[in-house]
Amino acid sequence: MMVQGDQGWGQQWVRGRACLGALLLAVASGCYTGLDDGRLGQDTESGGSVDGDGDGDGDSGDDGVAAQCAEQGGPSVGVSGMRLLTGYEYDNTVRELLGDDTQPSLAFPPENQTTAFENNYLDHRASKDLVRVYMDVAEDVAARAVSERLVAVLPCDPLAIGETECGHAFVERHLPRAFRRPIEPAERASFVALFDEAHAQHGFSEAVSLVIQASLQSPQFLYRVELVPDDAMPGDVLPVTGYEMASRLSYFLTASMPDPELLAAAAEGGLATRDEVEAQARRLLDSDGGRGAIREFHRQWLDLSGLTSVSKDPAMFAGLPPTVGDDWRQSVERFAEHVFFDGGGTVDDLLSSELAFLPPALSAWYEVSEVDPETGAAILTGDRAGLLTQPGLLALLAYPNQSSPVARGVFVRERMLCQHLPPPPNDIQIEPPDPDPNATTRERFAQHTEDPSCAGCHSLIDPLGFGFEHYDAIGRWRTEENGLPVDASGSLEAIEDAEQSGAYDGAVELAQRLSASTDFSDCVTHQWATFALGREPTEDDLCAMEEIRQTLADADGDLRELLVAITTSDAFRFRTVEGGGQ
Amino acid sequence: MTRKHLRPSLAASGRRSFLRGAAGAAFALPLLQMHQRTAHAEAGIAEDGFPLRFVVFFHPNGVWPPTWWPQGNPTENQFELASSLQPLQPFKDQLLILDGVDMPAADAGPGEDHQQGMGAVLSGMALQAGGFVGGDGSLAGWGNGISVDQVIAQHIGGTTPFGSLEFGVRASAFGGSEVRTRMVYAGPAQPISPIDDPVAMWNLLFSELNLSPSEMAVLRAKRVSVLDTVQGQFAALEARAGAEDRLRLQQHAALVTELETRLSTEPVLGESCVIPAAPPALNPDSAGTMDQISTLQLDMMVMAFACDLTRVASIQYSNGMNHTQFPWIGSSTDGHALSHAGMTDEASWAEWSMRERWYGTQFAHLMQRMSEIPEGDGTMLDHTVILWVNELSQGNTHSHERMPFVLGGNLAGHFRTGRYLAYDHQPHNNLLLSLVHAFGIDQATFGDPAFCTGPLPGLT
Structure with a gap:
C-alpha cells in the first residue's frame, strides 16, 4: 500500500555522497521516462513509457488491441483461485444466514494486502490467528443463534415433529444456504451424525449450535469454492456458471451470499449466458446490498480505514469529536454512494461535486452554505471537486498539523491514475531541511524539485500535491497560510492522455483534467476489475479489459454500466486453472 | 518424553485450579510447582x-x-x-x-x-x-x-x-x-x-481458564466433534480443488489440526499464574x-x-x-x-x-x-x-x-x-x-x- 506514501519523504531532501547514484537510479526506475503503469491493456511490452503503446503518437494503441481481440478464438482470462471471505463479507453473510448483525469480524486480524484491496485471493489467506478466531466467532455466532433466535433459525418446531426430525430438517435447510449450493449425501450424513451425537450428549439446542459451528468453519463456507474437474489441466479455461457464478455476482455486487432469486437462477441453469448474468447484475445493483458493496469498494480503494488511525494536533484542532475518524470515513463512503445511486452516477461525477455528508458535530468545523435536511448533504465553501476535496480524504492525506502535498500527490498517482511510484533510492544520506515557520508548506517542499536527485520522482508527485494547498490538515478551504497567500498551481505530467497533460491551478482544474482524461476512467476501471476479480487483471485479461473500457466510454462514463460490463466480461465469466507455469 | 510425563500431579490438581474474586480482582491457588518437572529432556x-x-x-x-x-x-x-x-x-x-x-x-x-x-x-x-x-x-x-x-x-x-x-x-x-x-x-x-x-487478547488467553474441569472437558469434547466434521469437509474439498487451491486448503487444514492439538494441551499452573482482571474496552x-x-x-x-x-x-x-x-x-x-x-x-x-x-x-x-x-x-x-x-x-x-x-x-x-x-x-x-x-x-x-x-x- 503506497497510498499514505512514505510521508516522511515529504520533508526530506537528498544531498551528499550519492547524488549521482540517486539520479541514475531514479532514471532507471522510470521517474524520468514515465511511471510503471499498473494497468493492463495500456502497454505491456514497452515497460511503461508515457506514451502507452510505445509508438510515440500519444494514443494508447486501442485499435491494435481491439483488432487482435476480434481475431481471438476462445475466451482469454487470467488465472484465479478460491477466495476466502473478507471480514466484511463474513459479517454480511452471517447476518443473512443466521440473523447475526453483531459484525463478528471485528475480532478478525486485518486482511493481508499487496494491492488496494483486501480480497486478493493470494494475500488473504488462513493464518493461525484467523483459524483460532474463526472457531471463537463461530461459537459466539452459534450461541447467539440458538439462544436468541432459535425459532427463526429452525424450519420446524421440535416439540411438534420431534427433536431428531427437526434437527435433521435444520441440517437440510441450513447447509445449502451456508455452502451456497445443494449439499451432497456425504455432507448431509456427516452433519446429521454431528447433530445426532451432540443431541444425545448435550441436548437439542447445543446440537443445533454445533452444526452451525462446524458449517461456519468449513471451507465450503469460508471460501468461494470453484471446483476443478478431474480432467482439467492447468491453463485450461473453464466457464463460471451456476452456483459458482451466483456467488461471484452476489459477493461482487452485494458483498454477501446469493439471495434466493440468484440461487433459484443457478438451480435452473439460468446464469450461463451473458444476458442472464447481466439481468441478475442489474437486479442486484438496485438491491440494498448494492449500496453496502459500493461503500465497501470505496473504503478499500481510497484507503479510508486509515482514517481510524488519524489524529490531529490537539492544540490546533481542539474539540474535534472523538469519533472524527469514523465520521470522516463514513462521509466519504456516503459521498460515493450518493454519486453512484442518487447523483449523476458517472466517472465525472466522482470528481465534480461540492457536496459532503458530515454529521452535525463535524460540519461545524467546515463552512457550510446549505444543508439538505433529508439527505444530510451539505454544500461546502471554497472550490470543491468531489472525491478529491472530500474533507475526510484530505484529512487522511495530511499531517496532524499541516497538509501533505507529497501524500496527496502520491495518492493521485497511485489510486487515481493506477501508477506505481518507485521507492526512493536506498543508498543515500538524507538530511532534511529544518522547519521554517515563515514559509508556506509549498516553499519548504520546493527543495525537492530543486535538488536533482529528488526531482526525478518528486517532480511527478509534488506538483500534483501542490494543487491541494487550498485545503488544510482537515480539508478546510483556505486562501492564506502563515499569512502568505496560497499558491495552488500545479501540473499534471506523465499521463497517457497528452491532451489533458499540463499546468493547472487548484483541485477543481485538476479534477477537470483528470475526469476528461482516459487515464482516470481507465484507472477506475482497473480498480473495479481488481476488486471484482480478487486479483489484478493480467495480460490474459487484455481483451476483456479493453471491452469493459469501451463499454464505459460508450456509456459516457456511467459507473453502473461499468460494473455490469465487468460481470459480463470474459474475465468474470471464465477462469483459468492455476498451475502449469501460468 | 511428552509433557504428561513431566507433570505427574496435574490430573489430581486439575487444570482449572484458579479462583477469581467476584469483582475481577484475581488471585491464584498455589501449588503445582513448575520445577517439579524432571526437566532437561524437553526442548x-x-x-x-x-x-x-x-x-x-x-x-x-x-x-x-x-x-x-x-x-x-x-x-x-x-x-x-x-x-x-x-x-x-x-x-x-x-x-x-x-x-x-x-x-x-x-x-x-x-x-x-x-x-x-x-x-x-x-x-x-x-x-x-x-x-x-x-x-x-x-x-x-x-x-x-x-x-x-x-x-x-x-x-x-x-x-x-x-x-x-x-x-x-x-x-x-x-x-x-x-x-x-x-x-x-x-x-x-x-x-x-x-x-x-487487549480485550481480544484476554479473551483468547484467559476467558476459558475460569471454567471448571468438567465444563472444560465438555467444551473440549464439543470442539473435537466440530473440528472433526470440519476436517472431513476439508478432505472432501481438497480432492476436487485445483492444484494451487488444494495447497492453500491443505495449509488451512494443517492450521486447524494444530489448533486441535493446542486445544488439548493444558497449561502448567505455577503458583504465580494469576488470571488478570479482564481489561476495559x-x-x-x-x-x-x-x-x-x-x-x-x-x-x-x-x-x-x-x-x-x-x-x-x-x-x-x-x-x-x-x-x-x-x-x-x-x-x-x-x-x-x-x-x-x-x-x-x-x-x-x-x-x-x-x-x-x-x-x-x-x-x-x-x-x-x-x-x-x-x-x-x-x-x-x-x-x-x-x-x-x-x-x-x-x-x-x-x-x-x-x-x-x-x-x-x-x-x-x-x-x-x-x-x-x-x-x-x-x-x-x-x-x-x-x-x-x-x-x-x-x-x-x-x-x-x-x-x-x-x-x-x-x-x-
Whole structure:
C-alpha cells in the first residue's frame, strides 16, 4: 500500500555522497521516462513509457488491441483461485444466514494486502490467528443463534415433529444456504451424525449450535469454492456458471451470499449466458446490498480505514469529536454512494461535486452554505471537486498539523491514475531541511524539485500535491497560510492522455483534467476489475479489459454500466486453472 | 518424553485450579510447582526445570544515536546508559548492548527501507519481489522467510496451548496488514498479525481458564466433534480443488489440526499464574489509549508465561509508517515526520528522545514484571531473553547500518550480560543465529546464508 506514501519523504531532501547514484537510479526506475503503469491493456511490452503503446503518437494503441481481440478464438482470462471471505463479507453473510448483525469480524486480524484491496485471493489467506478466531466467532455466532433466535433459525418446531426430525430438517435447510449450493449425501450424513451425537450428549439446542459451528468453519463456507474437474489441466479455461457464478455476482455486487432469486437462477441453469448474468447484475445493483458493496469498494480503494488511525494536533484542532475518524470515513463512503445511486452516477461525477455528508458535530468545523435536511448533504465553501476535496480524504492525506502535498500527490498517482511510484533510492544520506515557520508548506517542499536527485520522482508527485494547498490538515478551504497567500498551481505530467497533460491551478482544474482524461476512467476501471476479480487483471485479461473500457466510454462514463460490463466480461465469466507455469 | 510425563500431579490438581474474586480482582491457588518437572529432556527447559522464554520487542523509525548509544568512550564493561535506555538502569547488569551490527540482508532485495527492514529484521531475508502488483517489480512483496521467533516457537513451543503470542500496540494502525506493518512470519509470504486489542487478547488467553474441569472437558469434547466434521469437509474439498487451491486448503487444514492439538494441551499452573482482571474496552487504535494498552499487553504477556500458555512472544509498537502522537508525555508531533528531523533540529530530537525513553520504560516494565515472578532460585527474567529490534537504525537516514539491537535477560546464564559490545559491521543474521543456538537449535546459518558468517562472537 503506497497510498499514505512514505510521508516522511515529504520533508526530506537528498544531498551528499550519492547524488549521482540517486539520479541514475531514479532514471532507471522510470521517474524520468514515465511511471510503471499498473494497468493492463495500456502497454505491456514497452515497460511503461508515457506514451502507452510505445509508438510515440500519444494514443494508447486501442485499435491494435481491439483488432487482435476480434481475431481471438476462445475466451482469454487470467488465472484465479478460491477466495476466502473478507471480514466484511463474513459479517454480511452471517447476518443473512443466521440473523447475526453483531459484525463478528471485528475480532478478525486485518486482511493481508499487496494491492488496494483486501480480497486478493493470494494475500488473504488462513493464518493461525484467523483459524483460532474463526472457531471463537463461530461459537459466539452459534450461541447467539440458538439462544436468541432459535425459532427463526429452525424450519420446524421440535416439540411438534420431534427433536431428531427437526434437527435433521435444520441440517437440510441450513447447509445449502451456508455452502451456497445443494449439499451432497456425504455432507448431509456427516452433519446429521454431528447433530445426532451432540443431541444425545448435550441436548437439542447445543446440537443445533454445533452444526452451525462446524458449517461456519468449513471451507465450503469460508471460501468461494470453484471446483476443478478431474480432467482439467492447468491453463485450461473453464466457464463460471451456476452456483459458482451466483456467488461471484452476489459477493461482487452485494458483498454477501446469493439471495434466493440468484440461487433459484443457478438451480435452473439460468446464469450461463451473458444476458442472464447481466439481468441478475442489474437486479442486484438496485438491491440494498448494492449500496453496502459500493461503500465497501470505496473504503478499500481510497484507503479510508486509515482514517481510524488519524489524529490531529490537539492544540490546533481542539474539540474535534472523538469519533472524527469514523465520521470522516463514513462521509466519504456516503459521498460515493450518493454519486453512484442518487447523483449523476458517472466517472465525472466522482470528481465534480461540492457536496459532503458530515454529521452535525463535524460540519461545524467546515463552512457550510446549505444543508439538505433529508439527505444530510451539505454544500461546502471554497472550490470543491468531489472525491478529491472530500474533507475526510484530505484529512487522511495530511499531517496532524499541516497538509501533505507529497501524500496527496502520491495518492493521485497511485489510486487515481493506477501508477506505481518507485521507492526512493536506498543508498543515500538524507538530511532534511529544518522547519521554517515563515514559509508556506509549498516553499519548504520546493527543495525537492530543486535538488536533482529528488526531482526525478518528486517532480511527478509534488506538483500534483501542490494543487491541494487550498485545503488544510482537515480539508478546510483556505486562501492564506502563515499569512502568505496560497499558491495552488500545479501540473499534471506523465499521463497517457497528452491532451489533458499540463499546468493547472487548484483541485477543481485538476479534477477537470483528470475526469476528461482516459487515464482516470481507465484507472477506475482497473480498480473495479481488481476488486471484482480478487486479483489484478493480467495480460490474459487484455481483451476483456479493453471491452469493459469501451463499454464505459460508450456509456459516457456511467459507473453502473461499468460494473455490469465487468460481470459480463470474459474475465468474470471464465477462469483459468492455476498451475502449469501460468 | 511428552509433557504428561513431566507433570505427574496435574490430573489430581486439575487444570482449572484458579479462583477469581467476584469483582475481577484475581488471585491464584498455589501449588503445582513448575520445577517439579524432571526437566532437561524437553526442548527449551532450563537445568532448574523452568521453561526458557523468548521475547521480541519492536519500536519503529530508528533511534537518535546520541540518546541511544552509550556516550563518551564506552568499553565492554565500563559504559553508562544513554538517556533513552536510562529507565533500564536497574537491569543494566542484565543487558547486552550490541553496537556495530548491520542488516545487509534487508538491502539485498526490492522495496524501500521501512519495508525491507520489517521483512528482514527477524527473518534475515530480503523481501520477495512484488509479484502481486505487476509492473516492473519495483514494489516489494512480503517477507521471504520464517522469523526467528517462529523458529524458536517451533522448537520449544510445541507443547503449550499457544505456540507463540503476538502482541501489538497500534501495530496494524496506519496501514492494516501489509509489508511495512508485519515482522513475524510463519514462512515466506505468510505474515502473522499481532493482536492490538487487549480485550481480544484476554479473551483468547484467559476467558476459558475460569471454567471448571468438567465444563472444560465438555467444551473440549464439543470442539473435537466440530473440528472433526470440519476436517472431513476439508478432505472432501481438497480432492476436487485445483492444484494451487488444494495447497492453500491443505495449509488451512494443517492450521486447524494444530489448533486441535493446542486445544488439548493444558497449561502448567505455577503458583504465580494469576488470571488478570479482564481489561476495559479501549480503542486499540488511538493516541489516547496507547500508554494504557502497552501496560495491559505487557502484563498479559508475563502472565501468559507464568501460566505456561506460551514460551515465545513478541510485542510490536506501531510500525514505520506511523503518525503516532504521544500525548501522555506531551509529544504531539507526527511520529514518522519527527523521525525525519534535520541533523541540527535539536528540539525535534529532544522530543523524539522522550519517546525513545518511553519505550525504555516499557522495556523496563517488562523486565521488572518478569523479575517479580519467582522461579526456582531466581525469577522468570532469569529464564528469558528479550530481543529489542527496529526496522531502521536512524529515521532521517533510513539506514540499516548500526542497528539498535539490545538483549535483555541472560537466558539461564547462556548470555553474559551487563556488557556493551562494539562490533565492526557484523551482519544481523549472525545475531539471529546466536539466538536460535541459545535455544538449542542446531543450524549452521540463519536467513540468507550470504549474510550469515556464524554466530555473533562474544555473547556467551
